[in-house]
Amino acid sequence: MNDRTLMLYFPDTDSAASLKIFQDPTSQIRGFYFTKSQLNKVETLEYANNHAVYFLFSESEESSVYIGQSVNGITRIKSHLREKDFWQYGILFVTDNNSFDKLSIDYLEYFFIQAFAKTQYNLENRDMRTVAPNVNVFNQSTLNSFAVQIQFLLEAMGISFKPSAPTEQILRLNRDVFQAKSPFKASISLQDGKFLLLANSEIKAPLERTKDWSDGGNFYTRSMKRFTQLIEAGKAVKIDESTAKLIDDVEFNSPSTPAELCSGHSQNGWVFWIGLDELRKKQG
Structure with missing residues (x-):
């Protein structure tokens, strides 16, 4: 048996489907799910401006995703309202104690670009990050553990990493x-x-x-x-x-x-x- 618990918090019950915070109680990693219309509300939430890796999704004609990193959390994503109009909802990940540093989010961005390239999602990134960041073996083990936790949280939000049947x-x-x-x-x-x-x-x-x-x-x-x-x-x-x-x-x-x-x-x-x-x- 391989069960896990996920906590959900809804900052505004009138917008429960478009704004939610989710977290594994055994981990410092916290996720924010939001639609475009809720972006300003996310900026006021605790920890939302920490170092972050984020995902912008579209489910229109085809499923697509943009993967990015930010040293100031949700604030960086606001620029995408001007630069990118393809997405309908986003998911942002930070840590409660802001333990993600620049190397962490750089590696996580690289990791998930490679991971999503193997799925049916169309990547909206211009830079496909084909070269891995220079990370020593001890840090890489920790960062891979972070990546596994984030992948679980994404899957809990309905994001599939499985390719379609050949x-x-x-x-x-x-x-x-x-x-x-x-x-x-x-x-x-x-x-x-x-x-x-x-x-x-x-x-x-x-x-x-x-x-x-x-x-x-x-x-x-x-x-x-x-x-x-x-x-x-x-x-x-x-x-x-x-x-x-x-x-x-x-x-x-x-x-x-x-x-x-x-x-x-x-x-x-x-x-x-x-x-x-x-x-x-x-x-x-």
């Missing part, structure tokens, strides 16, 4: 697989309400003409960033300058985003994936 397992389970319309070479599968773009699917850089769309080039910028990130994270390998092949399955919250990624153009995902709309109507 394509071979999906096929063995005889799940429905939907092919992209011609001439695109890609396929998706449904899994637990998510849309899984399968390994060996070809993805495309956005078409040049999308730079001139009325959205001010937002589609082009967003799509190019996603295309590049998948290659840099080792989840896809380049075929040529505008095409790459996935080597891992990638999870999305809607069928349209993977359709756009595979075509380089705006798409109705329900129509792009052959048979998917028919399944929706049948289940509808």
Whole structure:
């Protein structure tokens, strides 16, 4: 049996779902869960301005996360309201006695960038921290212990570190697989309400003409960033300058985003994936 206890505190019962403090009673590590609208309230809470590692999450078209560190806790995150608009909620970790120092939060940021790169989350970080901080063996043991505790707390808040089932397992389970319309070479599968773009699917850089769309080039910028990130994270390998092949399955919250990624153009995902709309109507 491997049970654990978690304490929850709600600073404002009228906002219980959007602001909460949580902590393992045997640990000094304290977590703050908050939505954007609650950011100013978090700043007034005890310990929220200590040295911290934090996570900004989005669950819109696809699940994504930004991982950062701060020597002054929640205050640093306020700048992300101006710099980053993708996230809907954040989770901040500090210690009650402020025992995290600059080296601690630097290592924890590195650790979790590597950890999330192996999951289905899209990393919003520009710097993928491929080089580990210079930590001696004694400090590393302590910092890894901190990381394990934080991972448990994240999982307790519903953040999964498990990758989706590989394509071979999906096929063995005889799940429905939907092919992209011609001439695109890609396929998706449904899994637990998510849309899984399968390994060996070809993805495309956005078409040049999308730079001139009325959205001010937002589609082009967003799509190019996603295309590049998948290659840099080792989840896809380049075929040529505008095409790459996935080597891992990638999870999305809607069928349209993977359709756009595979075509380089705006798409109705329900129509792009052959048979998917028919399944929706049948289940509808």
